[in-house]
Amino acid sequence: MRSFVRALRPAVRRSQAVSAPRIQRGTQAGFPALQCGRPFSTTHTRRDASLADVAPTPITHFSEVETAMAETVQKFANDVILPKVRDMDEAEQMDPAVVEQLFEQGLMGVEIPEEYGGAGMNFTAAIVGIEELARVDPSVSVMVDVHNTLVNTAVLKWGSEALKKKYLPRLATNTVGSFCLSEPVSGSDAFALATKATETESGFKISGGKMWITNSMEAEFFIVFANLDPSKGYRGITAFIMEKGMKGLSIAKKEKKLGIKASSTCVLNFDDVEVPKENLLGEKGQGYKYAISLLNEGRIGIGAQMTGLALGAWENAVKYAWNDRKQFGKLVGEFQGMQHQIAQSYTEIAAARALVYNAAHKKEAGEDFVMDAAMAKLYASQVAGRVSSLAVEWMGGMGFVREGLAEKFFRDSKIGAIYEGTSNIQLNTIAKLLQKQYTV
Numbered sequence: 001m002r003s004f005v006r007a008l009r010p011a012v013r014r015s016q017a018v019s020a021p022r023i024q025r026g027t028q029a030g031f032p033a034l035q036c037g038r039p040f041s042t043t044h045t046r047r048d049a050s051l052a053d054v055a056p057t058p059i060t061h062f063s064e065v066e067t068a069m070a071e072t073v074q075k076f077a078n079d080v081i082l083p084k085v086r087d088m089d090e091a092e093q094m095d096p097a098v099v100e101q102l103f104e105q106g107l108m109g110v111e112i113p114e115e116y117g118g119a120g121m122n123f124t125a126a127i128v129g130i131e132e133l134a135r136v137d138p139s140v141s142v143m144v145d146v147h148n149t150l151v152n153t154a155v156l157k158w159g160s161e162a163l164k165k166k167y168l169p170r171l172a173t174n175t176v177g178s179f180c181l182s183e184p185v186s187g188s189d190a191f192a193l194a195t196k197a198t199e200t201e202s203g204f205k206i207s208g209g210k211m212w213i214t215n216s217m218e219a220e221f222f223i224v225f226a227n228l229d230p231s232k233g234y235r236g237i238t239a240f241i242m243e244k245g246m247k248g249l250s251i252a253k254k255e256k257k258l259g260i261k262a263s264s265t266c267v268l269n270f271d272d273v274e275v276p277k278e279n280l281l282g283e284k285g286q287g288y289k290y291a292i293s294l295l296n297e298g299r300i301g302i303g304a305q306m307t308g309l310a311l312g313a314w315e316n317a318v319k320y321a322w323n324d325r326k327q328f329g330k331l332v333g334e335f336q337g338m339q340h341q342i343a344q345s346y347t348e349i350a351a352a353r354a355l356v357y358n359a360a361h362k363k364e365a366g367e368d369f370v371m372d373a374a375m376a377k378l379y380a381s382q383v384a385g386r387v388s389s390l391a392v393e394w395m396g397g398m399g400f401v402r403e404g405l406a407e408k409f410f411r412d413s414k415i416g417a418i419y420e421g422t423s424n425i426q427l428n429t430i431a432k433l434l435q436k437q438y439t440v
Contacts (some may be wrong), residue, residue, distance in 0.1 A: 005106025107173025134308025381416030
């Protein structure tokens, strides 16, 4: 199959040369396109002179590149991934052919510049791809999300030129990456991590362990956070790059999970792993800053995973309710009680998407997006849980059995409230920033 990312490169270059207008994605994506170029209003619009030539656009309007990304990833997900979703879930393993095709299609290097073999696209394009994949399989979506928003971003931001030249071409074309921060007693309190690094003449020795590490079974590249100077507390945390095969690095246990079962989640052990000095990522003692920055961006990705999941669950159920399932002589989707639930759920999905894409656009614009990312991740995970649960009920017995996707979407939704910052952590972040804003 020809890489659709390569096919999009002319559009990417056009968007980089001239700021492309954001256009509404088509009805294929589930949200019908508006035909008007400007919003209707009964009042005169007061606009700053500097914005005179900028047409107002809704938050969920996409550029030419982002629209094409949505359409092509949607087709890829339905044609290639969908036939394998149930088998991968039952086997609790990602099909290696799917991983290979993710690389072939350019989905593992969305923001990596072309000079390193990547697609050279923008952050929102990556978010679009994550959302579209989640409409079919959230397990595949989270693999792409972690690889792009955490791993690739870390190397692009803080990797030396030598590290970029060495690893970015591999990360774009054939090497899965993993982000290793969490530990058994260091989850929400990420900076209580106990993994230690000791400086040596040739580099560093790292000892300890990590837990709940996504992509770790497939990964050959690991970003590992360890404390180089425990006397400084979290200010001693430093980031390192490890490769699969380094002596002392082992994958100890693969977790059996409630949901996203095809996505590997493992325990990693480090027994005096020798890391060369050139594999220091960024500066010593700055790891805590890097982790915070990356997780803030990553939360937008998880928000997109959850909106994609919610839309996938909603579409799967309403197609059944409006076309197949009949009770009392008519389709169940025609009953007013069902229609109200369906409409309410769709409205909540649209609201969650607005939060996700607003956060993505603010990030790209260089604005402060921390609270926006927290709100997007919080609300999108809540919506995914509610909608996927209702979708099972709308389908009745067919929603409860494992022949279809309804029960899988429901199981997969629960992780959204847990990883990359629990819902309570997001609420803490939002409240803290609001308090700072409103305290005199």
